[in-house]
Amino acid sequence: MVTKIDLVGYEEFKRYVETLDSKASKAIFYFxxxxxxxxxxWCPDCVEAEPIVKTFMNELKKDLIFxxxxxxxxxxxxxxxxxxxxxxxxxxxxIPTIIVWKGVQxxxxxxxxxxxxxxMLVEDEE
Structure with a gap:
């Protein structure tokens, strides 16, 4: 199950990632x-990417944080x-950029x- 969160600004993002437990679900962030x-x-590339990314995440059946x-x-x-x-x-x-938190992808x-x-980004590294 994908858990969705919205974060506004750097300080809110920083506070949130400080609460992530290393044993928690995989976290993926879309900037x-x-x-x-x-x-x-205001970013035209973000306007193009957002519906594709959101549809993909809505259909995903994985345990992760988006x-x-x-x-x-x-x-x-x-x-x-x-x-x-x-x-x-x-x-x-x-932007847009999508990263796997504490990963290189x-x-x-x-x-x-x-x-x-x-x-490929959401696949398990196992």
Whole structure:
């Protein structure tokens, strides 16, 4: 069963990952730009990827945590000091980005729209 959470901003993300137990379910985070009044992100690539990622996660029958992380508005994201860019655990360069927490797997940009790559990302490493 996929547990879905929404996190807004770096501080909320940071607080949440500090609560993750190493024995807990696998955690996957999807980083996207803030939503505009119409409910879509300011980031066009995020707008394209989000419905694909959400549909995939809704159909998935695995025990994992799926976190949607709002990285902020365009100026905040573009800043060289954006904590999502500078955090050594993340080192985000583009959005959307999907990462497996405490893993090395990640999808960036248009890779996030590829269902076969999403499937490989969630497969167990056993």
């Amino acid at each position: 996207s730009g803030t939503k505009l009044a119409d409910g879509t992100s 976190g949607y992380v709002d990285v902020g508005d365009r100026p905040s994201w573009k800043s060289a000091t954006c904590p999502f860019r500078t955090d050594p655990r993340l080192k985000l360069m583009v 990640r999808l960036e940009g248009t890779q996030c729209t590829k269902v076969d790559l999403l499937q």
